[in-house]
Amino acid sequence: MRPLSIFLYEWKHFFRSPFKIVAVLLFMVASIYSLHNGAHLYEKQSSEIERLNKKAQLQKETLVSYFENGEKGPKDRPWVDNTKPFWAIWNTPTYHYKKPSPAIVYNIGQTEQYGFYKSIKTNSSPYDADMAKEIANPERIQSGTLDFSFVALFLLPLLLLVLLYNIKGSEAEQGFLPLVFVQTGSKNWWMISRTVFYAIIILLVLFSVIVYGAVLTDISITDDAFWNIFLWVTLYLLFWLIIYFLILRLGKNTVSNTLQMIGVWLLFAFIIPAATQQWISIEKPTNLMIDIIDAKREKTDDIYALSDELIDKQLFELFPSLKQTEIAKDSVRIKRARRSSMEALINIAMKDATASIEKDNQSKNELISKTYWFNPITFFQNKLNHLSKTHYNDYQDYRNEIQNLADKRTKIMVLDIWNDVKVDKVKYIEYTKLFSNVK
C-alpha cells in the first residue's frame, strides 16, 4: 500500500473521529488565545515605555525652560542649582528599558518576574526596589500565563496523544492487524505513515498559528525569530513523535498505550521539572540579598566615616585625572566636591555586593542547565525564552546595562564636579543624550 493510500485512509478515519477533530480545534483555540495574551503583553509594555518616554521628555523640557529663563531651578526649592553638574545630572531623567521583543507573542517566558523599566540615578543599582515586577495577581503568575509556549510545550504532546493513541492498538483489539500488515507489507511503514499524517496536520496547524502570531506583533516572515520558533517547536514535536511512536510500536493495546503515553508526559511535564526545582531550592536557597543590604548600610557608613585623605586616595585611584583639577588644589571647594563624589565609592561597594549575588544565581543556572539531558521540557522552555528574549540571561544583560549607565553617570558627575563645569542648556542637552546611550 502506498503512503498516499494510507494517508487517505487516515484522513477518513480522522474525519470520522469527532474526539480528534475537537482536540485539534481546541488546540487551535488555545493557540490563538495564547497568542493574543502574548500580543497583549507586548502592546502593554510598548505603550508603557512610550508613556514613560513622554514623561521624561516633559521633565527635560521643564529643565531646559529653566536654562532659557535664566533660572537655577524651581522657585519653591531654592537649594536646587541646575547650573551645577550635581543638580543638573540629578535632574536629568533617564529611563532604561527592556524593550519587549515582538517574539514575546510566542513566549512570555520570565518577563513577568522582572520590571522592564528603570529610572537611572547616580546611586542606581540593578537590584533597587524600583526594579520590582509589574503589579499582577501572584496567583496568576504562579499558575503561569497561557502563552503559546505553554500551548506548545504542554498541550502539543497531549494533542499528539489524542491523535495517535489508538494507532495499532485499535486494529489489534478488533483483530484485523494481520490483515493490515498483509495489505501494507510492512508494519513499521504503515505505522510511520499514519504517524507522519498526524505530524503533518499538527505542523500545518502550528505554522498557521505561528503566522497568525507574527501578524499580531508585526514579525516579518523573514525574521530569524519566526523561523527559529517554528524550528524549535518542530524539533519538540519530533521529540514527542519519537517517544509516542516507540510506545505504540512496542505496545499491545490502546489502553496500555494511552496509559504509557500519559505517564511519560506526566514524567517530563510535571515530575522531572518539579523535582529539579525542589532540588535546586534546597541546594541553593533563595538569596535574601544580605550582601546588598550590608553594602547599603555598613559599607556606606564605613565610606562616610573615612578620613578626607582616604576618600581622596580612593577617588584618585578611581579617577586619576581628578588629582590634576583646580578643585583638588582648593582646600575649601574640595570639601563640597568630595561630599558629592562619595556616591562613586558607594557604587563600587554596591557592585561588589551585586557581583556575589549574580555569581550565586549563575551557579543556580548552571545546575539547572546540567539537568537538560533528562529534563527536556525545561530545555525547550529556556530555548524559547532565549528566542523571545525573555530568558534570565536577557534580564541579566538588562541589569548589566543599568549598572553601566549608573557607572557612566557617576563618572561624568564626579569629573564635571571636580572640573567645575558650568551647566547650560547645551551642556544639559548633551547630558540627556549621553546618559541615554548604553555604549
Add this chain to the structure above:
Amino acid sequence: MLQIIKNEWRFLVRSRIFLGLSIAFILTLLVSIFLGNYQTKKQEQTHQNAKDHVRQQWVSIDEMNPHSAAHYGTYVFKPANLLSSLDEGVNSVTGNVLRVEGHVQNEIIHSEASQMQAISRFGKLKPSLLLQYIVPLLLIFLAFNTVSSEKQSGRLKLLILQGAKPLQIILSKTFSVWLYGVLLLVFVVIIYGILNIDSITAEVLIRTGLFFLSYTLYYFIVSGLTVFFSARWQNATLALTSMLGIWIIWTIFLSNILMSSVEKWHPLPSRNEFQSAMKEDRSKGLDGHNPKDKRGLALKEKVLKEYGVDSLSQLPINFDGMRMQADEDYGNSVWDKHFGNNRNVLQKQKQSFQLGGIVNPFISLQNTSMGFMASDNLHHQEFLLQVENYRRVFIKMLNDKQTYGGSKTGNWSWKEDNTFFKSVPDFDHKPIKFSTIIPNYLLDIVLLAIWSIIVVLLIRFGTKKIKIV
C-alpha cells in the same frame, strides 16, 4: 455494598501492576513530603539568620538622629511557613525582601523565581502537585473500566442476579476507587504530622483537616464521574479518553484560561500608573522635608497657636519631627486609598476565579489547597498589610522621638543613643487566624460539595437504564 468494596480491593491488591504503581507513587509522595519539609526548614533558617542579622545592625546603632534612622530603615523578610511544605502556593513568585523606611512604602522584591532561569511551570515537587495532578489521574486509571470490564466479563449480570442493585454496584465501585485516593491523602497527612509533631497546633489541625476535606471531595468527584462514564459507555477506551479529556480541560486548560481572563475583566493598574497616581495624591499633601511647603507652613501656624508662642525656637518641642509625622500620616492615607483599590481589584479577581468552580471543580480545589495551607494571595496580602502597619508604628516612634525627645526645631545634629534604638520593636509576623478568613473559602467548599452531589445524582439517575451486558 461493603462486600463489593472489599472484593474490589481484593482484586486491586492481587494486581501486580497496581501494587507496583502504588509503591512507586507512595515513594514519590514520601520523597516530596520529606523534601518539602526539609526545604521549608532550611528556608526558615535562612530567614531567621537574615532577620537576626538586620536586627543586629539596628540595635547596634550607637547614636543617630531619629529621622536619619527612619531613612536608614530596616528590612522585613517574608517568613517561611511549615504548612506551605504541603502546598507552596504563590510563595515562589512573590518577593521575599521588603525595605521599611520613612516617606515611602516599598514593594516586596527578590522572588525566588527571579533568581534563576525557568524550570517548572507547575512549581516544586510538593505533595500538592502530586495530589492535585497525579492522584486524580491514578483514580481515572483505576476507575475507567471498573464497570465496563464487569459488563464484558458478564460479572455484572451475575452480581445483579445475586441481588445487588446496579446503583449499589456503581456506588461501591466509586467508593472503592475513591478510598484509594483518600488513603494516599491520609498517608500524606500522617507523615506530615509525624515530621512536624512539635509544631502542630489547633490552627494547623483545622487547616490540615479542611485541606484533607477539599481533596476528598475532589477525589470523589473524579472517581464518581469516571465510574459513571464506565457504566454509561460500552467501551472502556471511550470512558478513559472522555475522562482524560475532562482532566486536561479542568487542570491544564480551563484553570489557566480563567485565571488569565479574570485579570483582564478586573485589570490592575500598571506600576507606573499606580506610582504616578500615588505621587499625584501625595503632592497634594504635606512635604515633610520642605520647610517652605504651604501645608507645612499652615501646620506651623497651628502648632505655634496651640503652644501660644511666636516662633519655632520658642517651642518646647521639635517641629521638624511633627512635620515629618504629618507628612507620614498623609502618605498613609494615600497608601490606604491606592493599595486599598488594588486589594479590591485582587479580591474581585479572586471571586470571579472562584466562580469558575461552577464549571471546573479543580479551581475550587486549587483555591482551598493553597488557602488552607496559608500560601495563597490572600495570606500574602495580609503579610504585606502587617508589614505596613509595622512600618507606621516604627516610623511614628522615630518621628515622635524627634518631636518630643528633647531636641529643638532645626537641630538635625541631635542624636538619640543606643537605648532608644534597642527599644524599637522588631517586626513580628503574626500568622492569620483561620477563623477570620474562612468566609473567603466557603464558596470553594460549597462548590466542591455541590459537584459531589451532582456526581451522586448522575450516578443515581444516569445509570438507571444501563445495559448490564
